Amino acid sequence: MEFGAETAAFNQRWPVRLLLWVSALSCSFSSPAILPPSLIPRVRSSYTLGRTFLGLDKCNACIGTSICKKFFKEEIRFDNSMASHLGLPPQDLPSYAANYSDDSKTWRPVEISRLVSKYQSEISDRRICASASAPKTCSIERILRKTGRFQKWLQAKRLTPDLVQGLPSPFLRCPSQRLLDRVVRRYAEVADAGSIFMDHFTDRDKLRLLYTLSVNAHPIILQIFPGAEGWPLPKYLGSCGRFLISTSTRPLQEFYDAPPEQAADLAYQLLGVLESLRSNDLNYFFYFTHVDADMFGIFDNGHLFIRDASALGIIDKQEGSQAAARTGEKEDIFSCLVSGCQVQLSSCDTVSEKQSLVLVCQQLLPQLLRGKFPSPVQEEIESALSLCGKDASTDVEVLGATSQLKDILRPLRTCDPRFAYRYPDCKYNDRF
Numbered sequence: 001m002e003f004g005a006e007t008a009a010f011n012q013r014w015p016v017r018l019l020l021w022v023s024a025l026s027c028s029f030s031s032p033a034i035l036p037p038s039l040i041p042r043v044r045s046s047y048t049l050g051r052t053f054l055g056l057d058k059c060n061a062c063i064g065t066s067i068c069k070k071f072f073k074e075e076i077r078f079d080n081s082m083a084s085h086l087g088l089p090p091q092d093l094p095s096y097a098a099n100y101s102d103d104s105k106t107w108r109p110v111e112i113s114r115l116v117s118k119y120q121s122e123i124s125d126r127r128i129c130a131s132a133s134a135p136k137t138c139s140i141e142r143i144l145r146k147t148g149r150f151q152k153w154l155q156a157k158r159l160t161p162d163l164v165q166g167l168p169s170p171f172l173r174c175p176s177q178r179l180l181d182r183v184v185r186r187y188a189e190v191a192d193a194g195s196i197f198m199d200h201f202t203d204r205d206k207l208r209l210l211y212t213l214s215v216n217a218h219p220i221i222l223q224i225f226p227g228a229e230g231w232p233l234p235k236y237l238g239s240c241g242r243f244l245i246s247t248s249t250r251p252l253q254e255f256y257d258a259p260p261e262q263a264a265d266l267a268y269q270l271l272g273v274l275e276s277l278r279s280n281d282l283n284y285f286f287y288f289t290h291v292d293a294d295m296f297g298i299f300d301n302g303h304l305f306i307r308d309a310s311a312l313g314i315i316d317k318q319e320g321s322q323a324a325a326r327t328g329e330k331e332d333i334f335s336c337l338v339s340g341c342q343v344q345l346s347s348c349d350t351v352s353e354k355q356s357l358v359l360v361c362q363q364l365l366p367q368l369l370r371g372k373f374p375s376p377v378q379e380e381i382e383s384a385l386s387l388c389g390k391d392a393s394t395d396v397e398v399l400g401a402t403s404q405l406k407d408i409l410r411p412l413r414t415c416d417p418r419f420a421y422r423y424p425d426c427k428y429n430d431r432f
Contacts, residue, residue, distance in 0.1 A: 055242030058125070060204040061140045061211045063115065063219055064189035067238025067245055075101045076110070076245065092118050100237065100245065109248040110237060111307075115216040116338055121242065124215065124337040131333045144207060149332050153206045157197050159184050164213060166335045169310075170289045171217035174348035176316035179284070183209075186224040188236060214334040219244045221309040232273045232305045234297070249297025249307045252364065256293070260372040262302075264412035265419060267368050269304040270296065271406050274356050283318040288356045289346075291363055303421035315348055354388075354398035361389035361402070373412065380408050 051057045059065065070076045079097035095113040114121070129138040132146075144150055149163070156163055159180045164172045181196040189208060192200040201209075212220060222236035222244075237245040255266055273296075277286035288295075289311045297307030306312070366389075369381050387393055388401035413419075415426035426432035 051241070054240050055121070056240070058140060059241060060207045061125075061128070061144055062208060062242050063212050063239035063244055064208050065240060066189050068240040070100070070238070070245075071240055073104075075104060076112070077107075078112075097248070098245075110245050111234075111248045112243050112245050113218075115212070115218070115242060115244070120338055127336060128333060141207065144211070144333070145203075147333060149334055150207060150210060153210055154203060157199065159198060166331055167214050168335055168339045169213060169217040170313035171221060171309075172213060173313050173346075174315045174351075176319040178319045179314060179316055182224045183220060187220070188223045189239065210334065211337075214337050216310050216338070217312075218308060218310045221312060222246060227305070232276060233309060234305055234307060247299075249299055249305055251294045251307065252296040252298065252304070252368075253293035255298065256367045258368070261412060261414040262418065263368045263372050264409045265302065265414075266298065266304055267365055268406060268409040268413060270360060270364065270368075271357075271402055271409075273304060273306065274360060274402075277312075277356065278353060283316070285315040285317050285351075285353075286356075287313050287315070287351050288359055289313060291356070291359045293364060293367070296364070299421070301420035302418060313351065315351060353395045354393065357388055357398050357402050358391060358393070361385055361398075365389075365405075377408065377412070381405065384408065 054068075054071070055062055056065070056068070067076070077099050079099070094117055095111050098110050098112050099107040100110040101107045116124070125140055126136055128140050128143050129136055132138065132143045134143060153163060160177065161175045161180065164175055164180070184198055184201075185194055185196050187193055187205075187209060190201060190205050198206065209220075219236060219239060222233050225231040225233055227233050227235050227247075234247040234249060237247070239245065252266070252270075255262065258266065291311065295306060295308040295311065296304060298304050365385055369385070371378070373381060384401045384405040388398045388405065390398075393401070415423060415432075417423050419426070422432040
């Protein structure tokens with residue numbers, strides 16, 4: 001069924017109402033477990049979930065439509081704690097708690113997220129109209145299709161660095177052909193993924209991919225570096241309009257008051273995640289341009305993951321970057337959809353190995369670890385944090401300090417069922 005027919009069914013023949021689930025627990029999102037149907041009664045409201053809320057009216061200036069049928073079939077249900085008395089979730093939240101099912105019998109918590117805030121999306125849409133001197137309610141897709149950049153995309157058989165030149169995402173600041181081939185080969189919003197060539201992409205597929213890369217590359221990173229292959233990222237389940245659906249995690253900030261053994265475990269995991277981003281089998285060097293506690297999340301089994309990859313940059317250590325080709329790059333409307341052309345990203349050549357570690361040691365680890373441990377362990381932790389958090393420290397000094405910090409934290413972690421991601425293996429193997 002074509003997209004237009006799907007949305008017509010969505011709005012006319014399928015009077016899909018927003019379904020709420022009510023857990024016997026006070027907050028199922030804070031305790032993400034597979035729920036039996038008895039705990040998810042189908043409470044119908046009079047509100048018909050429409051195209052505008054999901055952003056389907058903006059397609060193909062959207063992420064995609066791969067998971068819309070789940071909404072149609074009532075297999076994605078919003079958490080009632082976020083719904084108004086009419087059953088409509090607040091329109092201005094960056095993400096929503098929901099439950100997801102493959103068979104309408106077993107359910108698991110998911111997160112439904114926007115690429116950017118609703119306010120930023122509105123600003124972006126107005127910029128698109130203004131770029132063509134059009135009214136505020138212009139056809140966004142029509143204007144984007146007429147741009148010189150998209151016309152180049154239409155002619156292209158392969159996604160090459162010149163096609164993404166000038167886009168503001170850190171992910172595309174230092175692109176290699178190998179990285180862009182991986183984007184096309186693993187792009188989940190097309191039916192026949194697997195080829196590095198875009199012959200199977202329709203015009204709308206290309207526009208959706210270009211729009212997503214221009215606004216926020218987070219869903220693309222989830223697709224091309226899946227958690228199933230060992231990457232520290234949640235699973236990408238699909239998109240509908242301007243929303244993406246991924247597996248649910250609790251933000252790191254909720255664990256700032258965690259007991260010492262849990263704080264030690266999370267800090268140890270966080271340093272391990274950064275180590276895997278710096279050194280991995282594919283020879284990609286991942287770095288953060290900035291960090292905050294909402295960028296990292298914890299699954300119900302205690303495993304720490306990156307829940308927001310929007311600030312991740314990637315340098316290909318195998319092929320090298322296209323930094324030299326980016327001098328004198330020209331801006332267009334795709335360069336300015338979110339940032340207003342104000343974002344100035346550092347040169348690929350100036351990104352150091354220590355960058356992500358320094359940011360984490362400055363802004364996240366102190367919140368987790370300060371005042372949690374007896375002397376002299378606390379003093380040893382503070383000393384390591386001080387060294388790895390100094391901008392003036394060399395790469396060698398920062399890497400040494402974080403290695404020392406991991407050695408301090410390792411014996412502070414306990415082996416018990418709270419840490420299900422490594423229990424009971426930790427009883428028999430010190431590696432866990």
